[in-house]
Amino acid sequence: MKSYHADERGYYGEFGGAFIPEMLYPNCEELRQNYLSIMEEPSFKEEFHQLLKDYVGRPTPLYFAKRLSEKYNTKIYLKREDLCHTGAHKVNNTIGQILMAKKLGKNRIIAETGAGQHGVATATVCALMGIQCVVYMGEIDIARQAPNVARMKMLGAEVRPATSGSKTLKDATNEAIRDWINNPVDTHYIIGSVVGPHPYPDMVARFQSVISEEIKNQLQEKEGRENPDYVVACVGGGSNAAGAYYHYLDVPEVGIIAVEAAGKGVDSGESAATSALGKVGIIHGSKTLLMQTQDGQITEPYSISAGLDYPGVGPMHAHLYASGRGEFISITDDDAMKAGLELCKLEGIIPAIETSHALAIFEDRKFNPDDVVVVNLSGRGDKDLQNYIDYFKL
Amino acid sequence: MNRIKQKLQEDKKILSIYFSAGYPNLDDTVKIIQDLEKSGVDLIEIGLPFSDPLADGPTIQESSTAALKNGMNTSLLFEQLKDIRKTVSIPLILMGYFNPVLQYGVAEFCARCEEIGIDGLILPDLPLDVYKEEYEDIFKKHGLINVFLITPQTSDERIKAIDDASEGFIYMVSSASTTGAKQGFGSEQSDYFNRIASMELNNPQIVGFGISNAETFEQATQKAKGAIIGSAFIKHLTVNGVDGIGDFVKQIR
Ligand SMILES: Cc1ncc(COP(=O)(O)O)c(C=O)c1O
Numbered sequence: 241m242k243s244y245h246a247d248e249r250g251y252y253g254e255f256g257g258a259f260i261p262e263m264l265y266p267n268c269e270e271l272r273q274n275y276l277s278i279m280e281e282p283s284f285k286e287e288f289h290q291l292l293k294d295y296v297g298r299p300t301p302l303y304f305a306k307r308l309s310e311k312y313n314t315k316i317y318l319k320r321e322d323l324c325h326t327g328a329h330k331v332n333n334t335i336g337q338i339l340m341a342k343k344l345g346k347n348r349i350i351a352e353t354g355a356g357q358h359g360v361a362t363a364t365v366c367a368l369m370g371i372q373c374v375v376y377m378g379e380i381d382i383a384r385q386a387p388n389v390a391r392m393k394m395l396g397a398e399v400r401p402a403t404s405g406s407k408t409l410k411d412a413t414n415e416a417i418r419d420w421i422n423n424p425v426d427t428h429y430i431i432g433s434v435v436g437p438h439p440y441p442d443m444v445a446r447f448q449s450v451i452s453e454e455i456k457n458q459l460q461e462k463e464g465r466e467n468p469d470y471v472v473a474c475v476g477g478g479s480n481a482a483g484a485y486y487h488y489l490d491v492p493e494v495g496i497i498a499v500e501a502a503g504k505g506v507d508s509g510e511s512a513a514t515s516a517l518g519k520v521g522i523i524h525g526s527k528t529l530l531m532q533t534q535d536g537q538i539t540e541p542y543s544i545s546a547g548l549d550y551p552g553v554g555p556m557h558a559h560l561y562a563s564g565r566g567e568f569i570s571i572t573d574d575d576a577m578k579a580g581l582e583l584c585k586l587e588g589i590i591p592a593i594e595t596s597h598a599l600a601i602f603e604d605r606k607f608n609p610d611d612v613v614v615v616n617l618s619g620r621g622d623k624d625l626q627n628y629i630d631y632f633k634l
Numbered sequence: 635m636n637r638i639k640q641k642l643q644e645d646k647k648i649l650s651i652y653f654s655a656g657y658p659n660l661d662d663t664v665k666i667i668q669d670l671e672k673s674g675v676d677l678i679e680i681g682l683p684f685s686d687p688l689a690d691g692p693t694i695q696e697s698s699t700a701a702l703k704n705g706m707n708t709s710l711l712f713e714q715l716k717d718i719r720k721t722v723s724i725p726l727i728l729m730g731y732f733n734p735v736l737q738y739g740v741a742e743f744c745a746r747c748e749e750i751g752i753d754g755l756i757l758p759d760l761p762l763d764v765y766k767e768e769y770e771d772i773f774k775k776h777g778l779i780n781v782f783l784i785t786p787q788t789s790d791e792r793i794k795a796i797d798d799a800s801e802g803f804i805y806m807v808s809s810a811s812t813t814g815a816k817q818g819f820g821s822e823q824s825d826y827f828n829r830i831a832s833m834e835l836n837n838p839q840i841v842g843f844g845i846s847n848a849e850t851f852e853q854a855t856q857k858a859k860g861a862i863i864g865s866a867f868i869k870h871l872t873v874n875g876v877d878g879i880g881d882f883v884k885q886i887r
Contacts (some may be wrong), residue, residue, distance in 0.1 A: 259732060261758035262783040263807060266793070404695050405685060417688045424787050424810045522733040522759065523686070535707040536737030537685040627807040 244489035244556070244565055246445075250438020253563060255555035258437035260525045263421040267429070268525075270344065272439045277344045279336075279446060291335050292450060296325045298332075300451075302458035302614070307586040314607035316618045317468070318589070319455055321480060328482040328592060328619030330361040330449060334430055334448030338365040341428035348372045348427040352402075352416040354409035354476075355546030356388025357592075357623065358432030363397035373397040376415040378408035380548065388623060394538055406540045409550055413524050433477025434554035437525030441554050442484075448483025455614055456487055462566035463612055470495040470607065473616040476512075476597040478548045480618035482631070485560075495567065497605075498557060499598045501543035502570035512541035513570035514553040515561045523552040529561065544573035544627065545593040547619075575600040578632050580621065592619035593627060637725035637753045638779050638802045641676055642838055648860025649851070649887060650677035650840060651867050652729060653712070654697035657683075658704025662876050663714045664721075669876065671724040673883035677755065677840075679862065682711060682730030689758050691814030693865035697872075708738045712746050719751035727781065729756040740769055744776040754779035754802055762799055770799075781805050786826045790833065797835040806830060806839040806858060814865045816844040819853045831857040852884050 250256045252270075258268055278284055292298040300320040309316045321329040321632050334351075341349060349366050351373070353359030357628040359375040366373035375392055382389055392399050413431075420429045434441040434448075437454040456466040471488055473481035475498045488494040503511035511517060518529035523538060530552040531539045543549045553561075560566030571579075580596030591599060595618045607613055623627065628634065641648065651670050655663050668699070683698035683706050690698070718726070728747065735743050735757060755778055760769070765780060772851055773780050781803035784793050787810060796804060797875070808823055809816070830839060840857035845854050846866035854861040863886065870882045 257761075257764065259759045259761060259764070262788060263689060263758075263785050263810065263812075265761075266785075266789070268786040286644070404692070405699065410686065414686055414688045418691075418812050421689065422811050434655070519737070521736055522731075532733070534737065537707075537732035538703060538733070540687075568680065600659075 243457070244560060246327040246396065246438070246442040252555045252559035255528050255558040255562070256438055256441060257527050258525055259391045259522045259527060260437045263424070264417070264437070264525070267424050268437050268439070268609070275340065275439050275443050278340055284339060284343065288336055288339055292332065296331050296335060297323060298450065299454045299458070299609060300324060302455060302462065302605070304462065305587050308583065311603040312607070313609050315610065315612045317438055317459070317612065317614045319449065319451060319484065319614055321616060322589070322591065322595070322620035326361050326364050327622060328357050328361070329451065329483060330358045331364065331433060332360040332450055332483065333432070333444050333447045333479060334358070334365045337428070337430040338369050338371065341371070341430070341462070344428060346426060346428035348374070348423065349430055350374045350416050350419050350427055351430045352376045352409065352412040354378070354412065354549060355623065356385045356392065357547060357619065359397070360388055360391045360395070362430050362508065363395035363533060364393040366397060367395045370384060374419065375399050376402050378402045378406070378412045380407045381409065381412070385546065408540065410538060417524065422485050423610065433479040434482045434556055435477040435524055435526060435552060441556060444479050445482040445486055445556060448479050449486035450489040450618060451480070451483035452485060455484070457529065459612070459614070461497060467491055467494050468614045469611040470497055470613045471616070472484065472497040472499065472613060473599060474499045474548060474594050475553060476550050476556055476594060477552070478557040480616050482556055484552060484614070484616035496565060496602065497567045497569060498560065499601055500568060500570045501545055501597055503542040503544070503549035505572055506570055510542035512543040512548050512550065514551065515568045516570055518553070525553070526555050528552050528555045528558040535610070541573050545597065546595040547574065547592070548597065569601050569605060571597040571600040575603065579603070580628070581632065588619070590621035591617060592621050593624045595619055636777060636779055636802070638677065638727070641725050642803060642859065647855040648676045648840055649883070650679060650860060650862040652679040652681055652862055652864035653867055653871065654681040654683050654694065654701045655711050655812055656701030656704045657697040658700070658737040658869070658871050659706040660706060661714070662716060663711065665866070665876050666879065667718060667722055667726070669879040670883070671722045673880040675724065675883055676834055676860065677725045677727065679727045679729045680709060680711070682728055682734060683835045684734060687731060689812055691812040691865065693868050694813050694838050697868045706733050708743070712750060715750050725753045726751065727754040727756055728752055732757045732760045741772050744772050744778055747778055748776035752778065754781055756781045756805060758783055759879050762796060766799060783807050786822070793830070793833065794836070797837055800837045802837065802838045803859065804835065804837045804842045805862070808845070808854065811843060813843050816846070818850055819844070828855045848886055
C-alpha cells in the first residue's frame, strides 16, 4: 500500500532525506540509528506518557464547537492543544526530545525559535530536567517578541541573537545548526517542527502523533467512529499538522486540509504560502518545497503570524501537496485575524494567530451538514495579544 | 588528464585558496583568480555565494551576503568565467551549497563547468549516497571531480567509503567547527592528522578550516598533501581589496 509516512531513509516520496554537510553527519547518524529503538523502550514510553499527562495536561479535550458549527452548518470539533502547558502543541515535541537527549547522554540543549513558542517549550523542559539550554532567535524577532524572550530567560535559558542573513527564524535555525557543528559530542539540537534532516521530520511527527491518537479515541466516544471526514491544521513547518494527521495519513476516507499563511495575498510578494510559491529545493538539510529565487537563494517569507513565517515546509507536507493527498488552502492576515476574533465571540476561546488561519477556511470552504471536521487548535492567543490589540485597535 | 589530478602528482605541498565570487566587488572574480595564479598558488576554490551557508562562520557568511547584494548569481559567475582558460591554467574548483546547483539544473551546471574548464566541485551538503545514486555519472561525464569532506568525528569506516568514492583529494576539515580562522592547532588536531595519515588512504588529503598563516599551513601540511585558506584570505580582501594578493600569498609560504 502507498504510505504517506517516511521510509527508512527519511523520504516522503521525493521529499526529505538528509542533505547535510559531513560535519553534521555523526550527530544525525547517532540520532538516526537510535531514535526508533529509544522510542520503543518501555522506560522511555512510560516517562513520556507520564509527563504528557501530569505535566503537559494531556489528553487535551476534543471539544464540539456548537455555535461555530451552527454558523457554518457542519460539525466542527476543536482539538484543544491550546490547553497544553506553555500554550501550544510545541511542548509535546520538546518533552519527547529532552527525554531522547537524556537517553543519548547529552548535557546541553540548543534550539531555534521564531515567535518564541518553541523556545519557551524548550526552555521549559530544560528547566524541568536541569539541563543547560541555549535558544537562537533572530535579532528582529527578539525585538518583536519581548514577552517570550523574558519567559525563556525566567526559565533559565540563554537567548542568543541570530545576527546573520535576514535575522529571523531561518537564520536562527542556521545558527543553531552551526552551534551543533561546533559542539558535536555533548549537545542535542531540539528542532521545533517537522523540518530539518532525517530523522527529525519523522521523529517530531511521532512525538506529535499523540494528537491524532487522542482524536481517534475521543471521536469514537463522541461520534461512534474513529475517523472524521476532515482534519484541518495550520502549517508553518508543519508539526501540529503532522500530529493531527498522523494516524489518518493512510486512511483515504479522511480528508486532510493544510492551511498556509497567504500574508498580504499569495501574489503580493509578502506571503508565506510555501506550497503555492515554493519550488523543490534544499533547506536546513531537507529536500522539500521552499520559497526561493530563480537562482536558488532562499527568500524571506511574510506572515502576520510569526509561527507560520518560514520559507519551507516539512517534507511530509510537501509530499501531501505534490501527491494530491492533502488539500492546501492559503489564508490572508486579514481573514485569519477575523476568524480569530470570531472564535473569541462564538466560543470564548482566544486562539493563537497561527491557529486562526486554520479557523478561517470555513468562510469559503463549505462542508456538508453531517461532515465531522476536526480543527487542530494548535495554540492559545495570549502570546499574540499585542498583535490583536494593534490590529483591532482594542 | 584533469588538472587537479595532475597538480596532485607534483612533489610539493599544495596551497589552495578559497574566495567568494562577487566579493569585495562584483567584477573582481577574474582578477583574483589571475593574481592568485601569478602568486604561485596551486589550486583555487571559487565560492558560489548562498543565502544560508550553514557550514560557514561569520567571515564567509558576510562575504557571501555581500556578494549576493552585489548581484552575484550562478549564471553571472559562469559569464564572468567563460574566457578564464584563455589566461589561467591553474586547477579551478567551484564550491557552494547544493540548492543553487539544483535550481540551475545539475546536468546543465556540470555541462557549463566543462565548457568553461572547471575541474571539480565541492558541495558540502550533497551527501555521499545521493551523489552516488543520482549524480556521479553526470559529474564523470563532464570530467568533474567531486570532493568530499571528512571531519575528526568521521568514523574510519565512513572515511574508507569516502576514499573509495573520491578520485582527486579528500577535504579534511581540521576540527569540529564551521569555517573561520583559529589561533592554531593543538594536540587534538595532531592526533587526528596522525590518525588519518596512518590510514594510508588512496586519495591525498588537503586540510581546510582554521588555516590562516604560515604556521598553521606548516602544521597542517606536515602529514597532509596540502591546505586550504579561506576566511583569512577573505579578511585580506576586505581590508585591501584586490591589491596585494601576492603579498598575502608570500606570507603563507
Ligand atoms: C500555536 C502555533 N501553531 C502553529 C505553529 C506553527 O508551527 P507548526 O507548523 O510546526 O505546527 C506555531 C509555531 O510557533 C505555533 O506557536
